[in-house]
Structures are given as structure tokens and as C-alpha cells.
Amino acid sequence: MPSLLRRIKSKMFIFAHRRTLSLLDGEYGSVFKGRSLDFDELRAYVPGDEVRDIDWKATARHGSPLVKRYVAVRRHSVLLMMDTGRNLAARSLSGEPKKDVAVHAAGVLGYLASRHGDDVGLLHGDAAGSKYIPPRNGEEHLERLLREVDANAPCTGASNIAEQLDYVLRYLKGRLLIVAVADEFLPDTRTVSLMRRLSARHEVLWLTIRDADLAPEDAEKAQDSFDVGTGQGIPMPLAMDATVRAAYAAAMLDRDESRRNIFRTVGIAEEQTTGSEDVLTAVFALLEKHRSGAMSARSSGKDGANAG
Structure with missing residues (x-):
């Protein structure tokens, strides 16, 4: 069976030149190199x-x-926390299946961690439950994790990343570097509470896979749209209607603003990816955003201490 990791590494070198990969390595190191408090x-x-x-x-x-x-x-434990519920059956903004984008994103993030000597683990699942594979080092282990996601996503259960957040808080001890890869959604009250508690205990970064448009611009490619989560459909003529499209776009802008505010409030850096081709760009932006947020938090803490 062809190696998923080898395929992802090949795509990385196709989508980015050597300098870009060096910058990505450097950004990862600057965010996660850390040091103990001893x-x-x-x-x-x-x-x-x-x-x-x-x-x-x-x-x-x-x-x-x-x-x-x-x-x-010298070594961190990086946890890939992934939504593998049925929402991954949907298409991403690039037109690719969200499952394929999720596997690619996990491969890029896991490969970066492995290159820096970090252990990588996996937590994935849906609303019904979670499966956990403890962190270990090495490309053979990372290949196992990628195959686990590839074989189990999308499952038939509803997506609900809150269940995976709850699992970490209940069962995983010790400080982790958590990178969530999930479907685009607006967190509810329970999920926001869990996200806030998680970010207080661990370093958390969040990569969101963007939803496909309601309908393509090209009418010849249009077909009935439906929500894989609920099964509800939108007939193609309605989805192509200019008024409906404008209302949908406005609603998505409002939701995006609400999402940004939530992630800002809970102290989690979030970035969005449209598909495999921009995963590297999105990961780089996510690492930069997390580092900038951490630096701002440290600066605020010092200012508060000096004021006191």
C-alpha cells in the first residue's frame, strides 16, 4: 500500500520551494522549542x-x-486532535473532499513535529466517542496515525469536536501541544467553555477546513447542494439565485466574525485552509499567529506584574 506520508511529503515539495520549507521549520522551532521551568x-x-x-x-x-x-x-508531546465525523464527507472550498484535506494537514503538522524530534499522538472521533493513540516519535508511527485518520474519516456519526475536547480534559495528563484539525463550525456554549479550559492547561492551535461555496460560479457545474451533517438539501436553481447567494454570503461573514471573536476570547490561535494546496501557507500563518499571541500574553503579564 502506498505510503500516505511519502505522498504528503511529495506534495509539500511541489507546493513549496526549499526556502519556504526552511521558514516553516524555523517558525515551528520558534513556537515550540520552549524550555522547562526548572x-x-x-x-x-x-x-x-x-x-x-x-x-x-x-x-x-x-x-x-x-x-x-x-x-x-528536548522533546514535546504534540497531539493531533481531529474531527473524523460525517462532516468530513463534505467538500472543502477548493472542491476536494474534506477528509483528504484533513489527512494532508495532519501529515504536514506531524512531519514538522517529527523533524524536530517531538512525539506525535492522535485523538479523533465524532459525537459518539473518541479514539486515542499515545504520542511517539518516528515516521513509521506517523504513517500509522495518518492511516488511522484515512480509514476512519468520515465515519457515520455526527461531528462534534466538543467530545474530543472533553476527552482531553478528562483523561490526558501532562502539558500537551494540541493542534486541532476540524470542520468549519460555530462553537456553542459548551464547546466554548471546553475550549477555554483546554487553552488554560495546554498550548492549543486550531486549523479549520473551509466549507465549499453554496454553489459554483459556473452554472454548468452546479448541482443540488446538501448539508452532510443534517442531510437537508438546497435545490440547484435556488442555490444559484443571486438573492439567495447574497444572503448566504452575508450570513457566512457574520458567522466568521463570531468565530474569530470566540477564538480570540478563549485564547486559541485559529487559521483556515481552503484545501491541500494552501495547507502549508495556513500552517505557517497559524504558527505565526500563535507565537504573536503568546508573546503578547507574556508582555501583558509582565506589564501587570510591574504595575503591581
């Missing part, structure tokens, strides 16, 4: 050290700048 030792400051690492009290006692050293974190 203090190691003090040593003399040398040019190039981070100013934030200076121990000002020790410096005052010693008479020259001293910096804190920490035990380096």
Missing part, C-alpha cells in the same frame, strides 16, 4: 543572551550581569 544555574551575561534571562537581584548582589540558565526541553 532552573539550572547562574552564569555571567555574554552578548547575545536574552535580556529577559537576567536575574536582576543576583546581578545587584554580584555587581555584574548574571543570567539564569534552564534545563533545555
Whole structure:
């Protein structure tokens, strides 16, 4: 059976040149390299050290700048949290099946993590339940994870990412770097509460697979539209009607704004992908957004501490 990971890596090199992949590697490293909170030792400051690492009290006692050293974190546990419910049977904005986009996104994210020596695990499921595969390192393990998603998505059960959020909060211990790959949806009250609790315990990033348009611009390609989640359909002539299309577009803009506000409120960086060809771009933007948000949060915390 052809390797899913090999196919995804081939697409990565087709969609991006070497410089882009290097930038993506660098962005991943800058977001996730981290360090433990365990203090190691003090040593003399040398040019190039981070100013934030200076121990000002020790410096005052010693008479020259001293910096804190920490035990380096060599490996993280990255959890791919994926919606594999029946919503993945729908088409993405690019026209590809959402399942294929989800597998590709998981492969890109997992490959990045593996390249940096991180362990990668998988949590997937639908409204009826979740399946968890613990984090491990290596491309053979990543291939297993991709085959798990490919074989189980879309399942017949309804999509409900809240069940996977709840599973993490109930059963998974230790701090994780969680990357959710899910269908486009507007979180309800319960889901928002779970997202807020999750982001307080873990680092969380969210990649959304955009929905297809109500109907294509080309009338010859148009066909009846239906919602795979509910099974409700929209006849092609109605979906092609200009008034209906305008109302649909306005409603989607309102929903997108509501989604952005929710993710901002719960402190989770979210980015959207239209299909396989822009997954790399979306992942890069997601990492940048997460890093910028983390830096802003640290800055706010320092300002608050100084004010106090």
C-alpha cells in the first residue's frame, strides 16, 4: 500500500520551494522549542543572551550581569486532535473532499513535529466517542496515525469536536501541544467553555477546513447542494439565485466574525485552509499567529506584574 506520508511529503515539495520549507521549520522551532521551568544555574551575561534571562537581584548582589540558565526541553508531546465525523464527507472550498484535506494537514503538522524530534499522538472521533493513540516519535508511527485518520474519516456519526475536547480534559495528563484539525463550525456554549479550559492547561492551535461555496460560479457545474451533517438539501436553481447567494454570503461573514471573536476570547490561535494546496501557507500563518499571541500574553503579564 502506498505510503500516505511519502505522498504528503511529495506534495509539500511541489507546493513549496526549499526556502519556504526552511521558514516553516524555523517558525515551528520558534513556537515550540520552549524550555522547562526548572532552573539550572547562574552564569555571567555574554552578548547575545536574552535580556529577559537576567536575574536582576543576583546581578545587584554580584555587581555584574548574571543570567539564569534552564534545563533545555528536548522533546514535546504534540497531539493531533481531529474531527473524523460525517462532516468530513463534505467538500472543502477548493472542491476536494474534506477528509483528504484533513489527512494532508495532519501529515504536514506531524512531519514538522517529527523533524524536530517531538512525539506525535492522535485523538479523533465524532459525537459518539473518541479514539486515542499515545504520542511517539518516528515516521513509521506517523504513517500509522495518518492511516488511522484515512480509514476512519468520515465515519457515520455526527461531528462534534466538543467530545474530543472533553476527552482531553478528562483523561490526558501532562502539558500537551494540541493542534486541532476540524470542520468549519460555530462553537456553542459548551464547546466554548471546553475550549477555554483546554487553552488554560495546554498550548492549543486550531486549523479549520473551509466549507465549499453554496454553489459554483459556473452554472454548468452546479448541482443540488446538501448539508452532510443534517442531510437537508438546497435545490440547484435556488442555490444559484443571486438573492439567495447574497444572503448566504452575508450570513457566512457574520458567522466568521463570531468565530474569530470566540477564538480570540478563549485564547486559541485559529487559521483556515481552503484545501491541500494552501495547507502549508495556513500552517505557517497559524504558527505565526500563535507565537504573536503568546508573546503578547507574556508582555501583558509582565506589564501587570510591574504595575503591581
